[in-house]
Amino acid sequence: xxxxxxxxxxxxxxxxxxxxxxxxxxxxxxxxxxxxxxxxxxxxxxxxxxxxxxxxxxxxxxxxxxxxxxxxxxxxxxxxxxxxxxxxxxxxxxxxxxxxxxxxxxxxxxxxxxxxxxxxxxxxxxxxxxxxxxxxxxxxxxxxxxxxxxxxxxxxxxxxxxxxxxxxxxxxxx
Amino acid sequence: xxxxxxxxxxxxxxxxxxxxxxxxxxxxxxxxxxxxxxxxxxxxxxxxxxxxxxxxxxxxxxxxxxxxxxxxxxxxxxxxxxxxxxxxxxxxxxxxxxxxxxxxxxxxxxxxxxxxxxxxxxxxxxxxxxxxxxxxxxxxxxxxxxxxxxxxxxxxxxxxxx
Numbered sequence: 176x177x178x179x180x181x182x183x184x185x186x187x188x189x190x191x192x193x194x195x196x197x198x199x200x201x202x203x204x205x206x207x208x209x210x211x212x213x214x215x216x217x218x219x220x221x222x223x224x225x226x227x228x229x230x231x232x233x234x235x236x237x238x239x240x241x242x243x244x245x246x247x248x249x250x251x252x253x254x255x256x257x258x259x260x261x262x263x264x265x266x267x268x269x270x271x272x273x274x275x276x277x278x279x280x281x282x283x284x285x286x287x288x289x290x291x292x293x294x295x296x297x298x299x300x301x302x303x304x305x306x307x308x309x310x311x312x313x314x315x316x317x318x319x320x321x322x323x324x325x326x327x328x329x330x331x332x333x334x335x336x337x338x339x340x341x342x343x344x345x346x347x348x349x
Numbered sequence: 350x351x352x353x354x355x356x357x358x359x360x361x362x363x364x365x366x367x368x369x370x371x372x373x374x375x376x377x378x379x380x381x382x383x384x385x386x387x388x389x390x391x392x393x394x395x396x397x398x399x400x401x402x403x404x405x406x407x408x409x410x411x412x413x414x415x416x417x418x419x420x421x422x423x424x425x426x427x428x429x430x431x432x433x434x435x436x437x438x439x440x441x442x443x444x445x446x447x448x449x450x451x452x453x454x455x456x457x458x459x460x461x462x463x464x465x466x467x468x469x470x471x472x473x474x475x476x477x478x479x480x481x482x483x484x485x486x487x488x489x490x491x492x493x494x495x496x497x498x499x500x501x502x503x504x505x506x507x508x509x510x511x
Contacts, residue, residue, distance in 0.1 A: 211387035215380070215416060218423035222431045232431055233502045240435045241418040248389035283414060284439035286511050290502070332505075 183306050187272050194300035194325075196264045200246045204295045208245060209238050237290040243326055243335045246297055265301040265322050266341055275317050275343035282340035288333040297334060299326040304338070317344025357430030360461065360469035360493045369428050369456035369473070374420075376412070378448045384416030411445030421475055421487050424454045432494050434501040436470065436511025440487035450479040459488075466508045469495045 206223075213223050221228040222237060229236045248262050261267050270278050291297065307319040319342050326334040374380070378398075385395035393400040395413045402408065412420075418438060426433050446452055460472035475487040490511060492501035501509075 208387060208389070211383070212419055213423075215384040215387040216419045216423045217374075218419070218426070220423070220426045220431055228431060232500060239419065239422055241415065241422040241438070242388070244415055245388045248391075251391045280414065280442075282439065282441045283418075284437070285418070286437050287435050288509070288511075289505065 182308060184272060187269065187303075187306060190265070190268075190303045191305070192302065194302050195268075197298065197300045198247060199299075200295075200297045201250065204238060204246055204291055204293050204297070206236060206238075206293050209242070212239060212242055212245070233290060236293050238292065240287040240290065240335070241285070243285065243287070243291065244324070244337055246291065247299055247324075247326075263301065263322065263324070263339065265303060266320075266339065269303070269306075269320055269322075269341075270343050273318060273343055275345055277315060277317075277346060278341055278343040279314065280339055281319070281342050284338045286336045288335050289328060291328070291334060296329045297326055299324055301325075312342065312344070314342070315344035315346045317342055357432035358428065358493055359497065359499075360463070360471070360495045363458055363461050363471055363493065365458055365461055367458040369424075369458075369475075372424050372427070372454040374452050374454075376446055376448055376450045376452050378410065381410050381412055381416075381448060384419065385413045388413060388415035388419070390415060407445055407447075409447040409449075411447050414442065417442060417446075417477070417485055420452075420454060420477065421489060424456065424475065425473065425489055425491055428456070429491055429493060432500055432502065434492045434504075435489065436492055436509075437490040438487065439489075440475075440485055442485045444482070444484045446477060446479060446484050452484075453478045463495070464510055466504070466510055467495075468501060468504060468508065468510065469493045469499070 209223055222233055302323045304321040304323055309318055322339045324337040328334050382396045390413045394405045395410055398410055401410045454477055456473050456475040458471055459474050462470050471491050471493055473489045475489055476483045477485040494500060
């Protein structure tokens, strides 16, 4: 693997700023998961339970903004599937490119745009924003990287962006 | 539709430094599993205790990231009412939250402002704590109506700058 002066492999540098892993939701957005999510955290916001309130305030049903990533998570199983489909593939690509078997999500930020509504079809892509120099932390030696997941609806409206601060590393030898 | 159902906090009633009412929830295995499956997170450390202990090296299954976000959203909109609209949320999970924990969610207003599009914003510092130890820290930005006629959900494009 070619290394640059900054120590970041050329194969990784080529990924920075370039959309990867375009994907679409595999089913139309529906309220069933909304009720499950609201029940899990006892969220009684009438936007998700009272159609008259939803009509008055949000011009119809919407889904909780923090559910954005939920809609892109793959089914646990589908007919004909082989291997595991991963939710943030670019993160796993980087682990492999760097040869770093371990990784943690150190931080997570979401910006919310247009609300997601039942029946919507969403698309998203992943973008590598930055990669740090090699650093040593209490869990091991590795690199931090930032991946954005940018999401749009079927009207090409911006729905939101999730940024993941990741740290890929190798465990220190005992 | 009752008035209570649509009652919302307005920006003029919020002051910097104000503390939000705390929310306490006793976490069970059901809390963790329900939250993971509702968020379509099938990874075993959120439903398989043996896996969590023997592979992850933690003491039990633990609350997953999307469910953590859902708890923060519920906490913020309990306070704002339905016209409150989340613009941004950033959090850092420092330690897991396990079954048996009494999870306390707390919050404080750090900034009240109106942007150049006329949208009212409140910045919040939030935390999930167990036994007074912060497990997840969070900063959130939520839009509030400036008065009874305002509705942040009506904002789009250049009028929505989270």
